[in-house]
Structure formats: C-alpha cells, structure tokens
Amino acid sequence: MDKKSIPKVYGVLGYPAKHSLSPAMHNAAFRALKINAEYKIFEVKPEDLDYFLHALSKENIHGLNVTIPYKERILNFLDWDKESLYLKQIKAVNTIALEHGIWKGFNTDIPGFLKDLKENIDPAHKSVAILGAGGAARAVTYALANSGAEEIFIYDIEKAKSQDVAKMIKNLFPNFNIVAVENIEQLNIQEKNLLINATPVGLKNTDPCLIKEGMLNKDLFVYDLIYNPKETKLLALAKEKGARISNGLGMLLYQGMLSFKIWTKKDAPEKIMREALKKELEKCQN
Numbered sequence: 001m002d003k004k005s006i007p008k009v010y011g012v013l014g015y016p017a018k019h020s021l022s023p024a025m026h027n028a029a030f031r032a033l034k035i036n037a038e039y040k041i042f043e044v045k046p047e048d049l050d051y052f053l054h055a056l057s058k059e060n061i062h063g064l065n066v067t068i069p070y071k072e073r074i075l076n077f078l079d080w081d082k083e084s085l086y087l088k089q090i091k092a093v094n095t096i097a098l099e100h101g102i103w104k105g106f107n108t109d110i111p112g113f114l115k116d117l118k119e120n121i122d123p124a125h126k127s128v129a130i131l132g133a134g135g136a137a138r139a140v141t142y143a144l145a146n147s148g149a150e151e152i153f154i155y156d157i158e159k160a161k162s163q164d165v166a167k168m169i170k171n172l173f174p175n176f177n178i179v180a181v182e183n184i185e186q187l188n189i190q191e192k193n194l195l196i197n198a199t200p201v202g203l204k205n206t207d208p209c210l211i212k213e214g215m216l217n218k219d220l221f222v223y224d225l226i227y228n229p230k231e232t233k234l235l236a237l238a239k240e241k242g243a244r245i246s247n248g249l250g251m252l253l254y255q256g257m258l259s260f261k262i263w264t265k266k267d268a269p270e271k272i273m274r275e276a277l278k279k280e281l282e283k284c285q286n
C-alpha cells in the first residue's frame with residue numbers, strides 16, 4: 001500500500017473515554033471533505049499512557065483530543081513555543097497535533113466555550129459564579145478573565161482546587177478579581193449575571209441539583225457545560241425561574257471544529273458536525 005492511501009489517525013485519549021461523541025462528529029467531517037483520515041477512541045489506562053504516547057507514530061496518529069485524566073500528564077510530552085506557554089500555566093491542553101515532527105499543544109475549549117457563550121451573552125463586565133475548578137473550569141475562567149468579565153467567584157468541593165485556579169488567574173491577570181469561596185452560598189449567585197456549572201454533577205439523573213431554587217432569578221444566564229442530558233436539573237430549575245439557559249453542546253461542537261482545523265488546516269463543516277453530534281446524542285438517549 002502506498003503511504004498516501006494509509007489514513008491518518010486522530011482520536012480522543014482518556015480514561016474512561018468510550019462514551020465520547022467526538023468520533024461521530026469528526027468522522028462525519030472527514031467523510032464530507034473526503035479527507036483520508038479516521039477518528040478513534042483511545043481509552044488508555046494510566047499505567048499504559050507512556051507506552052501509548054511513545055507509539056503514536058507507529059499507529060500513524062497525527063492528532064488527539066485529550067480528556068480526563070490526562071490533561072496534566074500530557075503537558076510533559078509536548079514541545080512548547082513562546083505563544084503556547086500560557087497553556088502550560090493554565091494546565092489546560094485539550095488538543096495535540098503533530099506539526100513538522102513536533103507535538104504541539106492547543107486548547108480549543110477556551111475559544112469554543114467563548115464562541116458558544118457569546119451567541120447568548122457577552123461576558124464583558126459580567127459578574128460570574130462558577131461551580132467546579134477542574135480542567136474545564138480552568139479553561140472557562142481563563143476565557144472569561146481574558147474577555148473582560150468583571151469578577152469571578154469560584155467554588156469546588158475541594159477548596160485547594162478553586163484556590164489553585166484563583167492563583168493561576170491572578171498570575172496571568174494581576175488586577176482581575178477572582179475569589180475562591182468556601183461554599184455555594186458564598187458564590188452570592190443572586191448578585192451575579194452568569195452562573196456556570198463546570199462540575200460533572202448532573203451527568204447522572206440520580207445526581208442532586210447543587211443550587212437551591214432561592215439562589216436563582218430571571219436575570220441570570222445559566223450555562224451548564226454538560227450536554228448529555230440536554231437539560232440538567234440545574235437548567236430545568238433555572239428555566240422554571242425564568243432565567244436564560246444553555247447546555248454545553250455548542251461548546252463541544254465549536255471546540256471540535258477548532259481541533260479539526262488545527263489538524264487538517266481546513267475549515268470544519270459546521271452543519272455536518274452539528275447534525276452528526278445531534279444524531280449521536282439521540283442514540284445515547286434511546
């Protein structure tokens with residue numbers, strides 16, 4: 001077989017990763033643009049990660065999305081240039097690409113989240129409350145601080161994590177007001193413009209709603225990064241209170257489109273990727 005006819009391989013690296021919707025979205029885009037490539041799921045155990053990363057070229061892998069729990073471990077594997085060093089500080093690389101023999105790191109969650117959010121609300125001068133301080137929250141807080149939000153109050157069940165995010169933002173934006181709070185009440189959600197859920201709470205239908213009804217009001221915009229289920233208990237409650245809401249499906253689509261462009265240097269086919277995602281989501285709900 002001549003080398004040109006061997007498909008380039010892309011995929012999502014995580015553990016667990018088998019429920020990812022990304023293969024449907026990327027493979028539909030490869031087919032539509034007649035790109036000789038395929039997108040796979042690489043569910044790799046922590047003890048096998050080093051072996052996997054050193055075998056990428058053998059598998060003809062040219063790019064990966066990186067998800068839980070590898071967003072930090074992947075940092076040591078990458079080559080850093082001046083432009084991308086801030087990503088090392090945010091510890092939020094979700095896309096890697098092989099460029100001229102070098103593995104480079106990118107974050108497409110940051111612009112993906114912002115594009116989706118801005119279709120609903122401009123974060124400039126807004127007061128924000130964030131639930132959760134993991135990998136996604138790091139990207140979200142950076143995106144908000146960098147686009148002129150007024151202030152961020154952040155809560156995580158592990159206080160050290162929210163403090164770490166606050167420290168990271170203070171290092172990057174010394175004048176920005178970010179407060180790591182001790183409990184959900186201290187988020188003062190009633191006084192905020194925007195509430196963001198960046199915890200996994202809501203993924204399971206047995207999960208509680210972290211927010212009490214009295215904390216919400218109709219002037220709030222509530223964004224839940226979760227997209228499956230389409231409407232978490234938090235979003236349902238917010239809607240009931242008259243607040244505007246969004247789930248994270250738009251973010252998933254836009255981050256995927258941006259990763260696709262990094263890998264292929266071609267504009268991602270939005271309509272095809274959106275439809276593929278919706279179809280795959282429907283399958284999960286059946």
Ligand code: NAP
Pocket residue numbers: 068109131132133134135136137155156157158161198199200201203210225226227248249251252253255
């Ligand atoms: P993660 O790194 O595990 O972070 C989640 C954080 O929330 C952890 O620090 C976790 O603490 C904390 N947490 C868990 N339960 C909590 C509670 N009851 N109250 C406060 N904090 C709590 O996960 P992630 O990668 O940031 O992802 C977070 C969510 O965003 C997931 O649902 C993921 O599917 C979603 N996401 C969506 C997109 C999209 O494109 N729409 C992209 C990325 C992520 P512990 O570690 O102590 O449990």
